[in-house]
Amino acid sequence: MNGHEISEELVAFLDGALSVEDARRVEKHLERCPSCREILEDFRRTGQLLNRWTEIAPSPGFEPRVLTHIRASETRRPVSIGFGNLNRWFFGSPIRWSAVAAGIVLMAGAAYWIFPLSRNEDVLTEAEKDEMATHIDLYVDYGVISHLDTLKPMDATPPPQGDESSIINTA
Amino acid sequence: MAGQDLYRDDPDVESMLAFQKGDDQAFETLFRKYSRPLVNFSYRLIGNRGRAEEIAQEVFLEVHRAKSTYLPQAKFSTWIYRISTHRCWNELRRPERRLMAMQHRDPTGDEGDRAAVEPVAAGPDALQHLEAKQLQDAVADAVSSLPEQQRTALILCRYHAMGYREAAEAMETTESAVKSLMHRATVGLRDRLKSFL
Numbered sequence: 001m002n003g004h005e006i007s008e009e010l011v012a013f014l015d016g017a018l019s020v021e022d023a024r025r026v027e028k029h030l031e032r033c034p035s036c037r038e039i040l041e042d043f044r045r046t047g048q049l050l051n052r053w054t055e056i057a058p059s060p061g062f063e064p065r066v067l068t069h070i071r072a073s074e075t076r077r078p079v080s081i082g083f084g085n086l087n088r089w090f091f092g093s094p095i096r097w098s099a100v101a102a103g104i105v106l107m108a109g110a111a112y113w114i115f116p117l118s119r120n121e122d123v124l125t126e127a128e129k130d131e132m133a134t135h136i137d138l139y140v141d142y143g144v145i146s147h148l149d150t151l152k153p154m155d156a157t158p159p160p161q162g163d164e165s166s167i168i169n170t171a
Numbered sequence: 172m173a174g175q176d177l178y179r180d181d182p183d184v185e186s187m188l189a190f191q192k193g194d195d196q197a198f199e200t201l202f203r204k205y206s207r208p209l210v211n212f213s214y215r216l217i218g219n220r221g222r223a224e225e226i227a228q229e230v231f232l233e234v235h236r237a238k239s240t241y242l243p244q245a246k247f248s249t250w251i252y253r254i255s256t257h258r259c260w261n262e263l264r265r266p267e268r269r270l271m272a273m274q275h276r277d278p279t280g281d282e283g284d285r286a287a288v289e290p291v292a293a294g295p296d297a298l299q300h301l302e303a304k305q306l307q308d309a310v311a312d313a314v315s316s317l318p319e320q321q322r323t324a325l326i327l328c329r330y331h332a333m334g335y336r337e338a339a340e341a342m343e344t345t346e347s348a349v350k351s352l353m354h355r356a357t358v359g360l361r362d363r364l365k366s367f368l
């Protein structure tokens with residue numbers, strides 16, 4: 001037994017993760033073992049090198065985009081029905097199920113028009129709307145726009161009416 | 172609740188409990204505190220910036236949905252990193268990812284940040300920038316080439332200041348397993364980065 005097996009404890013030793021007795025045992029071995037001291041030094045420098053991999057910044061608009069997404073999906077989330085009997089009644093008969101489902105669709109449709117304030121645009125603050133306008137391409141890429149009911153598709157840009165297009169058209 | 176008392180002094184647990192009581196601002200506080208660290212955690216673990224941001228978003232959605240059921244049983248950071256770890260591991264196990272398993276970091280995924288260390292003109296500064304970039308790439312490649320468990324433990328302990336015990340909780344393993352993973356990870360990195368030591 002030469003004691004070099006403490007080299008397996010050296011990373012934990014550097015991390016201060018050893019018990020007092022174990023740390024003392026490692027220290028004692030290090031005092032008289034240059035090769036383990038060298039390993040310790042390599043481990044220490046390896047740990048320092050890791051700092052060279054610096055953090056990345058999230059992409060522009062990340063925070064408001066995610067907050068918007070979370071609010072939008074929570075607004076749209078169906079409220080679960082906590083009454084076991086109602087669930088059994090509801091799912092027990094396909095006819096009842098379809099009748100109730102149709103009723104819900106009708107009511108939801110009516111509510112959509114009667115309560116316009118509950119739509120997603122009102123979940124956004126003014127600052128967030130500005131932020132979205134600035135990074136609108138990102139929101140499109142991430143599919144956030146699909147959550148925003150009130151954004152109407154833009155009208156297709158009419159073809160240019162200038163002389164050049166007439167020349168092309170008549171050519 | 173005993174669990175609640177145990178983590179009462181964690182301000183993030185306080186925020187989560189406040190959110191539970193209807194304080195939406197408390198959720199935003201947590202979001203702003205953790206969004207950047209979580210994006211970086213996922214990015215270092217899976218190597219793709221776009222997916223890292225999506226995973227961070229999924230994690231926060233999960234936190235938001237835990238509003239009514241949340242019961243503190245760990246520090247908030249341990250809990251949120253546990254959720255993130257699971258999602259990243261799932262991502263790494265997706266079959267289409269295995270095909271590109273060795274191509275860890277998406278070269279187009281972090282162009283913005285890489286551009287920041289790109290030399291802008293010739294000269295001693297430019298050389299320094301180039302060296303910094305090469306070293307950063309070497310470190311990133313070395314970490315990325317570690318096996319998944321070693322990489323996870325290393326990222327939690329070295330880039331997120333976790334002790335072995337907290338990392339063990341986040342990875343749902345034992346402290347001695349983390350100790351062993353950290354030893355093997357460090358040996359692996361030392362061997363891969365020998366020319367920079």
Ligand SMILES: [Zn+2]
Binds near residue numbers: 003
């Ligand atoms: Zn020795």
